[in-house]
Amino acid sequence: FGGMMVIFTGDLYQFPPVQGTPVYSAVTERTPIDDHNLMKHLGRMVWNTLTDAVCLHEQKRMSIDPEYGEAVERLRHRQCLPEDVDLFNERV
DSSP states (O other), rough: OOOOOOOOOOOSSSSSOSOOTTTTOOOOSSOSHHHHHHHHHHHHHHHHOOOOOOOOOOOSSTTTTTTHHHHHHHHHOOOOOOHHHHHHTTOO
């Protein structure tokens, strides 16, 4: 990045974009060449240059509702229990 330090933040367990593809998705040789796919390819190249990561493990936002926080944590890892589904459906 031109000799500048850059910090990226985010949740790698978050759901993928509703439309489009995540920046880390591979672009194949069969992908049509257009401006959008060029940007996806460049995004993938930038993603692949990242070498260091700091992982935060404590969720502060859910501390007031530990039951919900634990259910969301299982959802992030795609390991929901039937009770989690019930809990989420109660909030719809």
